[in-house]
Amino acid sequence: MLCRHSVILAGGLLISLGINLFLTPHRLLDGGMIGLALILRYLWGMKTGFSMIMLSLPIFLAVWMMDRRMFLNSFYGMLVSAWLIDWLSPLRGTIHWPILFSALSGGLLVGTGVGLMLRFKTCTGGTDLLAQLIADRYQWNPGILIFLIDAVIIGIGSFILTPVQLFHTFLTISAVGLATSICVKKPQAAL
Incomplete structure (x- = not known):
């Protein structure tokens, strides 16, 4: 139990640092609910963490009906992450890093935070939770699913980004997907 709490705290801290230190100074996006919350921040100045909670509630209500254990773990992970953000x-x-280094560093931090949580069957909610449910059901890699969903979210947010920001945002979600995939990859059995 203590290990899960530590992982959620560490994952939330990594996500928060990636967003606050590297993504928002350059107005870059992540995917998923974080990306949608960042869009709300850039457009109307809304708090990112609070927006994450509000946007994730409908998904959490659906998950409550399907898997209450995953709901509890993920709801806790989302609250910790949102509060830390x-x-x-x-x-x-x-x-004050150049946009390229910020995009890659922010993406690696966010992806590692998300990947740690997914490895311990928790997440920040929203689209990560949907990806985890689909991955568990069909034995797919949740990092790849998150990458695909993130690309859709970036497409939605592209109207507020400059071409330079859009390019670096795609680098960010690529780094998020890579780091998440590495964190959740199961070790190969020895021959």
Whole structure:
């Protein structure tokens, strides 16, 4: 139990640092609910973590009916991540890296945070939760599913991005997908 709490806290911290230190200073997007919450932040100044919670509630209601254990673990992961994103938001702008390094660093941090949570059967909710449910049912890699969903979200958010931001956002979600896939990959059996 303590291990799961530690993983959720570590994952939420990595996600929060990736968003606050690297993505928001350059107005980059992630995919999924985080990406949608960032769109709301960039358009109307809404708090990213709070928006994540509000946007994820309909999915959590559906999951409540299907898998209550996953609901509880993921709801907790989403609350911790959302709270850390908003609590650590004063860190925005404290690191001044070029957009390329920020896109890759932010994506690797977010992807590692998400991957740690998925490895312990929890997540930040929203589209990660949908990807985990589909992956468990069909034995697919959740990192690949998250990447595909993220690409759709980026397409939705592309109207608020400059071409440079859009390019670096695709680098970000590629780094997120890579890091998530590495974290959740099951070790191969020895011959």
